[in-house]
Amino acid sequence: MLDVIGLKSEEDLVSYLPADVRFDGRLAIPDGKSEYEIVDYFREQGARNASGYASFLGAGVYHHYRPVLVDTVVSRGEFLTSYTPYQAEISQGTLTSIYEFQTMVCQLTGMDVANASMYDGSSAVPEAAMMAVRITGRDKVLIARTVHPEYREVLHTCTQHQGIPVAEFEYTKSGTVDLDDLAAKLDNETAAVMVQSPNFFGIIEQIEELSSIVSRKGALLVVVFTEAVSLGLVRPPKEADIVVGELQSFAISPAYGGPYAGIIAAREKYIRQLPGRLVGETKDANGHRAFCLTLATREQHIRREKATSNICTNQALLALMATVFMSVYGRQGLRELAQQNLAKAHYLASKLDLQFDAPFFNEFVARTNGKTPEQINRELLDEKIVGGLPLGRYYPELENCVLLCATEMSRRQDMDRVAEAFAKETRA
Amino acid sequence: MIKKVSRHIVQNEPLLFELSSPGKVGYQLPELDVPEVSAEKVLGAEHVRDDIEDFPEVSEFEVLRHFSRLSTWNYAIDLGLYPLGSCTMKYNPRVNELVARTEGLAWAHPYQPEELSQGCMEVIAALEQALAEITGMDAVTLQPAAGAHGEFTGILMIRALLETRGNPRKKILVPDSAHGTNPATATAIGYSVENIKSNDRGMVDLAVLERAVTEDVAGLMITNPNTVGVFEENIRKICGILHDKGALVYMDGANMNALVGVARPGDFGIDVMHLNLHKTFSTPHGGGGPGSGAVAVAKVLTPFLPSPRLKRVNDRWSWNYDLPQSIGRVRAFYGNYGVLVRALAYIMAHGGNGLRQATLDALLNANYLRKLLEPHYEIAYKAPSMHECVFSDDRQAKKGIRTGDIAKRLIDYGFHPYTVSFPLIVRGALMIEPTETEPKRELDLFADAMISIAKEIEENPELVRNAPHSTRTPRVDEVTAARKPIVRWKPESKASLSPAAD
């Protein structure tokens, strides 16, 4: 090969670089390791983590069982090692599965159109806000304090230089959004009102009522969700204008925070304002049904500085995991799964002192009554249980509260132990 | 001889919704160990949904078959050369997939106590350190989810720094050869975009640049090697011009596969850059994601890195949220962790020397292909190629055949097309990046195919114009798809269903 190019050694290729930029040193990275050593290293790191603990953490990331089929499908090289399906003739596998994904997201959320997925739930939030700004021609965004705190942070980071003022509104003693505070802050410049349901406290919001308040002022209602399993049982937010959320619950490993798959779905009339990739149905030259990426002119590679978003990739492989998960559970299974989550969470909640009284799905806020959340969690760790999330860091007014989550994977005996830890006197 | 890509036993797989039969299930849940509750009672009837209409009802085996069949309609690196320029489609080592599924890592909750997350944090720290070493930069954030997200993070930091100096400035300069994400990113952070024309060698024109850099310019976004596969030979001067006016230089690291171990952006004046871990560091593209857009910064930008940052306290890792100058979070949690694990595994497998060798092999493969194809296709710029080579369809266009047609014809020969019509500064571009993991035999087969197509264009252009001929799906009607978008299945569409080819 070198002969063909006309070089003596591979080192000569480096001469293509100007002399003043060449790196002549050695990278301070240890020599290459064997496969066995690599596996061993990561096993060791894994073992230093919380292996073998029961967990009652939720807060945007949920422990649900992952059907075996999910990894079987996504491990197929044809899905794993292909690129974005630009060449429709040899990408029908990915395109068809994305079309199924878009359809299922619509069926679940009650929306008309959904894109091929977003980075994650948090980054979908500013995308929805900017979409509402484009649609309404207004610039203000109101977001409920009951939306995931990190999602709100991402919204602030991403909108700060876009001329989009973001304000937050309060929650009530019941744990739902404060409609009076919303009404006071909502005005004719508001582009979007963003709420989460089930909200960060696990509580289900009144979407219909919110929608009528918001639409009366000509703003758009954006509904966020983090626990996709809730959609198996809880009424979908079909009065919303835009729905964004996180599908981690659908067979995507918690994996210390990512990669996950976000969604954005909306009413049909907003289709051209959707960010990201979109797959559409069409016909091939033989007249048979085929799929292709469509409405690409919204995207950055064509519209450059005028694009609807700078997002390039979707999360195709994770969307595929979610698609397989939804197919395996299906119409009946998703409901039954949600029922189990509901039953487990309400079993645990029945043994604790709750902060809020509004209906909740599989997460709820419990008061610690005299102990600190840290004391309780410390005691639970000794029993190989990871307790709930202490809320003080995100909500100073809830410093003696813990956000707990129970899923179909929570065992009764572990829940009983959690209840005991809340009940018993602090060790000296 | 045409090697058929098609290997489909079943040409005719319906959608899941069309496969469904009422009552069929593919799951089994364990028996509930707590009392059942009535959803209507605990949630209120108004909060309980109706049935999920038209949701799939299929058996487990049908799910497996369905997706296995769909998979056979895809091309993939596992099947052959995937020479998409600027996408770095290299082999995705399978050990990376295994280690990413290590139980203690894959099941780690981002909010589990730090004392029970030390392994996860160690992996993040190790990768940050390796990437800082490879780029010659001071610090790395692994939070951004993909390249464009990394660009966003980097430009946000530039803005934050300039704001502390009293003026965020107004403009970002972008060469006309840049990826479309660059201008889109600058706009998203409130900057206007000024395009910088390339010179006749495909590089940034220093005179044009010098005139453009005023006190209004916040920074330059540059890709290096640039999108024509050429190293910007004046990169040090370019950085100097920007720095002299108090502006910063952002490097789009999409083409870092050409530089690892042979040149370090931090050494030649770059202030901030992103790395596509799904390109250079071999994590699988997965049909369009997930990726990871790690961002490396020079010292001057470290106070502005996204929150939180790892810190070492008493021999333990912990997350530091006390970062007054940070731009904040760009996403929830700590980044696409599963992708980070794979990238670290890749770096460990190669080691410092192996990474450098991979770069040399990538340069070798690209230049080898360039030499084989140069007699048949017009090279866009004479300057030496790095890890990819860019041709134009000038010669073929005379016969009425454009780059898009050649790309489709390549499919008949069993290859994925190269990147078509990009960069925009090359008329009818063919952008070819073989990567280091391709064996010579595959490169030769690819060159043979390209040369054969060049001959076909001379002798029988119609054959090329109507390609592909051998796929299950011939060319699709993208125009109708865009005019009348149908982006979800509905039961009505059953009526219009026509069976696929046999």
Next chain:
Amino acid sequence: MSYPESYKYTKEHEWVHIEGDRATIGITDHAQHELGDIVFVDLPKPGSAVTKGQTFGSVESVKAVSDIYAPVSGEVTEANELLAKTPEQLNSDPHGAAWLIKVKLSPSNSETDSLMSAADYQNYVGAE
């Protein structure tokens, strides 16, 4: 396709047909040909203002999007609703049924001098 003599043309490939204080605006046959199959047309709402030399909408093909620049200033009185449902009309009849907008010219509109005649425009696109 012929270029009507009664129209005026711009370098950005729009045409304008002025009748009194009213004008009809479209894109030229040359423009639609360059764009290829048109899939979407984005037009301003009646009542909005257009300014000579500024963009007022865009035309999209599958892989390209082009801004449309106003050849004159005025207030939009009508946007061609036909194009929302059948954008392909713009490929078949750009100088007729597929006009884009009608405007009421602003009083200050003495700015039509810089526009080209049909003959000049045909020379221009021939030379481009």
